[in-house]
Amino acid sequence: MFCNVILVNWNRAIDTCSCIDSLEQTVGVKWYAIICENGSSDNSNIELRRFLAERYIERIRVNTELDIFDYFNANDLNVPPRVTLALSPSNLGFAGGCNFACRHAFPSKEADYVWFLNNDTEVEPDTLYRIIERISQDPSIGVCGCTVIYAHDKKTVQVCGGATYQPWTGIIREIGRGKTWPFKVDVSEVEARMSYVYGASMLVTSECFRQVAPMCEDYFLYYEEIDWAERARRAGFRLGYAPLALVYHKEGSALGSGKSASRSMLSEYYGISGRLIVTRRYFSWALPSVYLFSLLQILRRCLQGYWPRARMMAAVLFGLRRTPPEG
Numbered sequence: 001m002f003c004n005v006i007l008v009n010w011n012r013a014i015d016t017c018s019c020i021d022s023l024e025q026t027v028g029v030k031w032y033a034i035i036c037e038n039g040s041s042d043n044s045n046i047e048l049r050r051f052l053a054e055r056y057i058e059r060i061r062v063n064t065e066l067d068i069f070d071y072f073n074a075n076d077l078n079v080p081p082r083v084t085l086a087l088s089p090s091n092l093g094f095a096g097g098c099n100f101a102c103r104h105a106f107p108s109k110e111a112d113y114v115w116f117l118n119n120d121t122e123v124e125p126d127t128l129y130r131i132i133e134r135i136s137q138d139p140s141i142g143v144c145g146c147t148v149i150y151a152h153d154k155k156t157v158q159v160c161g162g163a164t165y166q167p168w169t170g171i172i173r174e175i176g177r178g179k180t181w182p183f184k185v186d187v188s189e190v191e192a193r194m195s196y197v198y199g200a201s202m203l204v205t206s207e208c209f210r211q212v213a214p215m216c217e218d219y220f221l222y223y224e225e226i227d228w229a230e231r232a233r234r235a236g237f238r239l240g241y242a243p244l245a246l247v248y249h250k251e252g253s254a255l256g257s258g259k260s261a262s263r264s265m266l267s268e269y270y271g272i273s274g275r276l277i278v279t280r281r282y283f284s285w286a287l288p289s290v291y292l293f294s295l296l297q298i299l300r301r302c303l304q305g306y307w308p309r310a311r312m313m314a315a316v317l318f319g320l321r322r323t324p325p326e327g
Contacts, residue, residue, distance in 0.1 A: 001132060003203075004111040005033040007119045008097035011040045013047035015120040015250060020051075020083065022122040028129035032111070033083045035119075036101040039091040048085055056082055068104055080106050093220030094199075102214065114209045118200040120250040122151065130245035131203045134187075142208030142237025143229065145197035146245035149181055157181050158198075158249055161241030165195035165226055167283035169293040170275040174198070185243040194239045196229035201247045204232075211235045220324075221266075223274030230282050265325040268309050272297075272316050291317065 005023060009016040016035060023033060037045050049069065052058065056071035059081070066089075070081040086104040088097065098116055113132060117123075127146060135141045145161035160176030175190055202225060204212070212235060216227045229239060263271075272294060279290045294317050301310040315321035 001029050001113070002111050003029055003031045003113040003115050003128060003132075004102075004105055005031050005115045005117055006098050006101045007033060007035045007117060008038050008094055008101065009035055009040065009044055009048065009119050010038040010091060010097070011042050011044060012120060013040075013042075013044040013051070016044075016048060017051045019117070019119050019121055019123075020055075022124075025125040026123070026128050027125045029132060031115075031128065032080055032106065034101040034105045035083065035085045036092075036097040036104075037085060037087045038093075038097040038100075039088050045085075045087055052083055052085060064104075066104070070106055093217060095215035095219055095221075095224040096217045099214040099217065110206060112206055114204045114206070114213075116199065116202040116204070117247075118249060120151075121148075121200060122248045124246045127245045127247060128203075131201075131242045134240050134242035134245070135203070135205060138238065138240060140236075140238045141240035142205050142212075142232050142235070143197045144203045144240035144242055145194070146201050146203075146242050146247050147176075147181065147185075148198055148200055148247045148249050151248040151250045154248060155180050158251060159200075160185060160243065161190050162194040162197040162225075162229075162239065164193050167279065167286040168289045170279060170286075170290045171293070181246075187241055187243060190241045190243075191239060194241065196226045197239055199225035200249050201245075202228075205237075208232055208235070208237050212237075218277055219270070219274045221270040221274070223278045226278050227281070263309075265309060265312060268301075268313055269316060269324045272313050276317070 007016060007019060020033060023031060037048060052071045057074055059070045059072065061068040061070055067087040069085045071083040072081045084106050086101060088100050092100055131144050131146055135144050147160055148158045150156050150158050157176045157179045159174040163172050163174040165172055175193055212228060212231045215224050275290065279287055298310050298313050312325060
């Protein structure tokens with residue numbers, strides 16, 4: 001078994017380095033990581049190169065106009081590298097960053113799986129093995145999630161596998177959120193409720209990847225995993241959940257995407273714009289109710305005193321704004 005791990009870094013090199021360190025403890029599955037350095041505004045590219053050069057042998061990839069660096073284990077210079085770092089000249093968004101990483105993966109034997117993993121995560125040594133184990137139990141699974149736990153509180157669940165998406169309102173309900181881990185999980189019940197696999201950890205089989213890739217870049221951030229799930233489902237694949245595969249997530253560390261009091265303007269912008277895109281594309285019959293719900297959400301921001309956010313969200317809702325706020 002061989003797995004390509006896709007990581008996108010934006011202004012959080014320290015998280016990406018920790019993620020790589022945790023991946024190095026992986027057992028039972030061979031892996032190779034491709035990092036898209038997504039046009040960070042800090043010194044992430046320098047920090048990542050320094051970190052990787054301390055652990056591996058760096059080789060600059062030739063015959064390319066881009067800055068791409070392959071990192072090999074010291075005793076394995078004649079085989080594919082352990083990690084590739086590809087520097088994007090601009091911020092392509094999450095979906096665009098994932099596609100960029102996939103395009104510039106080292107030309108080697110095709111992987112059996114592709115693991116889209118948030119850079120602000122850390123994994124257990126058996127996490128990857130556990131996800132693949134679940135897929136092997138049901139060949140119809142094309143996309144599989146895991147148990148995502150808050151990194152700051154390793155007993156509290158953020159999501160079990162994925163979430164339920166309610167097309168009438170655009171509301172997302174993360175399955176298992178807030179529960180104390182461990183607890184007994186009914187896998188079939190979770191999989192029946194899942195509308196999509198949570199994008200912080202989304203393992204895709206090679207067959208599903210060939211039919212569904214690339215990620216849709218219209219969203220830039222958020223909702224791309226809903227789009228992926230809809231296309232995968234229509235191609236005949238099921239969504240799966242591996243409960244004993246654990247991923248620890250530093251939620252919203254790069255952008256600020258927690259509760260309304262701490263959400264950034266960028267997070268609010270991409271939240272409402274992504275909801276409108278996915279509704280128009282897959283649930284056009286729900287547009288009237290989604291607009292109504294969005295208006296109620298804007299009213300709530302007004303009542304909370306977040307006037308700049310409310311004005312921006314209203315402008316997006318009524319098509320008066322198509323560019324994100326700075327920051």
